[in-house]
Amino acid sequence: MTRVLVVEDDPQLVRALVINLQARQYGVDTAPDGTTALRLAATRQPDVVMLDLGLPDMDGVDVIRALRGWTRVPILVLSARQASDEKVAALDAGADDYITKPFSMDELLARLRAAVRRTEDAPLVPEASLVETDEFTVDLLAKKVVRSGRDVRLTPTEWHLLEILITNPGRLISQRYLLQEVWGVSNNKTNYLRVYMAQLRRKLEKDPSHPRYLITEPGMGYRYEG
Ligand code: CA
Numbered sequence: 001m002t003r004v005l006v007v008e009d010d011p012q013l014v015r016a017l018v019i020n021l022q023a024r025q026y027g028v029d030t031a032p033d034g035t036t037a038l039r040l041a042a043t044r045q046p047d048v049v050m051l052d053l054g055l056p057d058m059d060g061v062d063v064i065r066a067l068r069g070w071t072r073v074p075i076l077v078l079s080a081r082q083a084s085d086e087k088v089a090a091l092d093a094g095a096d097d098y099i100t101k102p103f104s105m106d107e108l109l110a111r112l113r114a115a116v117r118r119t120e121d122a123p124l125v126p127e128a129s130l131v132e133t134d135e136f137t138v139d140l141l142a143k144k145v146v147r148s149g150r151d152v153r154l155t156p157t158e159w160h161l162l163e164i165l166i167t168n169p170g171r172l173i174s175q176r177y178l179l180q181e182v183w184g185v186s187n188n189k190t191n192y193l194r195v196y197m198a199q200l201r202r203k204l205e206k207d208p209s210h211p212r213y214l215i216t217e218p219g220m221g222y223r224y225e226g
Contacts, residue, residue, distance in 0.1 A: 002116055003027040005046035007037040007063065008078065009056050017050070020105050034058035035177060038066050038167040042129070042140040046073060048115050050108075053079040053090060058171070061086075061093050066168065068094035070129055070140065074115040078103070131166050133213060133226060136204050138166055145204070152203050157182060161196055162204075165214065165224035174221040197222060 004026050008014050014030050021028045029044045031037035034055045041049060049067065053060030064075055077090045080101040087098050096115050099108060129141040136147040143159060145152040154162065160182045165173060175193055179185050183192055197216070201208035215223045 001025065001027045002048070003029065003044065003046045004112070005037065005040055005044060005049045006030045007034070007049065007055070007060075008052040009033060009054075010052070016105070017108075020109070024109065032056070034060070034063045034066075035164070035168055035171070035173060036181075037063055039164050039181075041067055041071065041073065042163060042167045045141065047119070048074045048076060048112060050076050050078055050112070051095070053077060053086065061089050064090060064093040064095050069169070070131065072119075074119055076111055076115050078108075131169075131226065135206055135213065138162070140167065147204065154200075154203065158196060158200055158203070161193075162200055165222060166226075169224055169226040172217050172221050172223050176221075178221065193222070 004021055006014060006017050006021075006028060008017070008030070009032050014032075018028050018030065029040050029046065031040050034057050037049070037051070037055075040046075051060050051063060055063070060077065060079070064077075067073065067075065074096045075094065077087075077095045077098045078101060079086065079090070079098070082100065090098060096118070097111050099111055129139055131138040131140065136145055136152065138145050140163065145154060145162070161178065164178060164181060175190050176186065178193060179189055183189060197214060198208070201211050201214050205211045205213060213225055215225055217223055
């Protein structure tokens, strides 16, 4: 089964895409924003990404750049933007193809098939999924962390938290987003975050009280600095 990650914040369009893709036997995951898209790209290993450029939390071009930091998955950009410099920026950042809204479902599906076919024709190169720092290495596909040559044991909750931060390098991820994604709660549980971030720092940082990688933005959230 070919897996598609649909990154789009317009619920009606998402619904139409999901119905049409599933009817043609594609496996579909959906993300309403860039942060979620980056995490799902790492965890669900889609065969192709369909990406809207106008997302609520970040520019689609930045999503492309972040993906290209570690994956060669084909990216088909969907956008209402007519300006050709936007298309150039998306293609320069590493998008494979571009389709302007409104589009016909038939054309979209043809472009999707072409994007998938190109990767099937390409020689098999092992996909890089490693995020390396001076202190530790994270393998996003194997879900492993190695530090000083040894596996670091993370709980599922620690891993989930780390994965969200590390697939969004340099970006502030809000407390609200992390609580919702990791614990399914909306607020008032920032103590969970403090506890788990402290554990992660103990496992990953050279000096946990002066973190170099897992940065707190007081009152707002957390940020991974690569
Ligand atoms: Ca949009």
